[in-house]
Amino acid sequence: xxxxxxxxxxxxxxxxxxxxxxxxxxxxxxxxxxxxxxxxxxxxxxxxxxxxxxxxxxxxxxxxxxxxxxxxxxxxxxxxxxxxxxxxxxxxxxxxxxxxxxxxxxxxxxxxxxxxxxxxxxxxxxxxxxxxxxxxxxxxxxxxxxxxxx
Numbered sequence: 001x002x003x004x005x006x007x008x009x010x011x012x013x014x015x016x017x018x019x020x021x022x023x024x025x026x027x028x029x030x031x032x033x034x035x036x037x038x039x040x041x042x043x044x045x046x047x048x049x050x051x052x053x054x055x056x057x058x059x060x061x062x063x064x065x066x067x068x069x070x071x072x073x074x075x076x077x078x079x080x081x082x083x084x085x086x087x088x089x090x091x092x093x094x095x096x097x098x099x100x101x102x103x104x105x106x107x108x109x110x111x112x113x114x115x116x117x118x119x120x121x122x123x124x125x126x127x128x129x130x131x132x133x134x135x136x137x138x139x140x141x142x143x144x145x146x147x148x149x150x
Contacts, residue, residue, distance in 0.1 A: 026094045033147040034086065040140035041079070044133055048074070051122065051129040074118060074133060078109035086144075099148040106145045113138055 055067025085102040113119055113134050123131045 026089055027147070027150060029147045030089070030094075033144045034090070036143050037086070037140045040136045043136050044131075047129065047131045047133075047136075048122075051125060051127060051131060054127045054129055074116075074122060075109070075137075076112055076116075078105065078112055081105050082109060082141075082144075099150075103145055103148050106141050106148075110138060110141050110145075113141075 052067045055063045058064055058067070082102065082105050085098065085105055089098050089102065119133050123133055123135070125131060
């Protein structure tokens, strides 16, 4: 019994993970990476809202529709999938498998941000609204990825 306690203490001290059944606590740095991710999401949400307001106020009905419905689709379903994976890990289901799945989702989102023409068009919009979807989300995603890969 004392040997198991010593092993668990070593895992917690060295690896920063609380051992337990069915997944453990998140590793050291997880909450910091999550805070960076949330700050990036908040920044981008504010930028998108500003552009939406301009588009909704346009006399062009197509731009009004884009402002109403189109901009939230910029992240595709990537953001939702990552948020679900992170929520599960915050709830105590932090396992190497869960972390690996999240890393894969993050990689897909990074590729989407780097290649999607709509992201580039929004970041370079002609309406005088500063958007920095790539510039803001990419480092936050990378921070999560690095932390999860340990």
